[in-house]
Amino acid sequence: ALGATQWESQKSDGLRFMIDLLPSVTFIPGAQGGFNPNEIAGAIAWLGPLAAGLAFYPWKRRAGNAAACIAGGLLVALLLGQSRFAIAGVLASQVVIILLVASMPRLRWALLAGVMGLILLQAALFLNVLPGAQTPANGGDDTTAAVSARDEGTFSQRLDIWRSGLHIIIDHPLTGAGMALFRSRAVRDDYPVAPFDMAYGARFSSPGYTRQILPHAHNEFIQVGTDLGLPGLIIFIGVHITCAWM
DSSP states (O other): OOSSBOOOTTTTGGGHHHHTTSOOOOOSTTOTTOBOHHHHHHHHHHHHHHHHHHHTSSSOHHHHHHHHHHHHHHHHHHHHHTOHHHHHHHHHHHHHHHHHHOOSHHHHHHHHHHHHHHHHHHHHHHTTOSGGGGOOTTSOSOHHHHHHHHHHHHHHHHHHHHHHHHHHHHHSTTTOSOTTOTTSHHHHHHSOOSSTTOOBTTTBOOTTOOOOOOOOOSSHHHHHHHHHHHHHHHHHHHHHHHHHHO
16 A cells, blocks of 8 residues: 555645655566555555454454554555545544544544544645645646636546446346456446546547546445345445444
């Protein structure tokens, strides 16, 4: 997560001073080019809260400290990647874990204060307050307009991506499109999202646009629905409920 993530050039600019200090891991088979920040965030959204919960488990101090270090490292990687929905979910889960599991009042309040600090940091990054986040996307002078336009475009595009995934689930409710086939050319041709999946001059006219594949649904539940249909989605939700109960 810390060494093999493809850090985005704009969303993470406010934390570039930390990213530049990290090693570059290129020896992972099948992922020599690194992981997409959103996809690694999907894994951290599971493993981060798990590690945080294990840090409070009543076992030997060394094991608890190791779990706490793992949780902290994953949280740092998540913040650096700036997958905002995953960050919101993980920070909310941290609050629940601290309230339910932390037994010592002083520790509980200290940890809650730490989470509040991370929330304020994320708000500063989201509002482009930090100096590094003021780099305009097109090299122009109006940095505030550039980052605002970027965020607005990203949110609008996210809705189109989700709509594409929902259409796949509606058309193939029992099976979905198949495991990891959301990004396949055949599926993308049938359920295109502008400006992804469209050649210039076809159904999306944009000078300078280069054709590219949309890698994933940008939502784990929709992604599982497109992979496995409604039966798989029901099982996936059941896994969430089971983990929450545990």
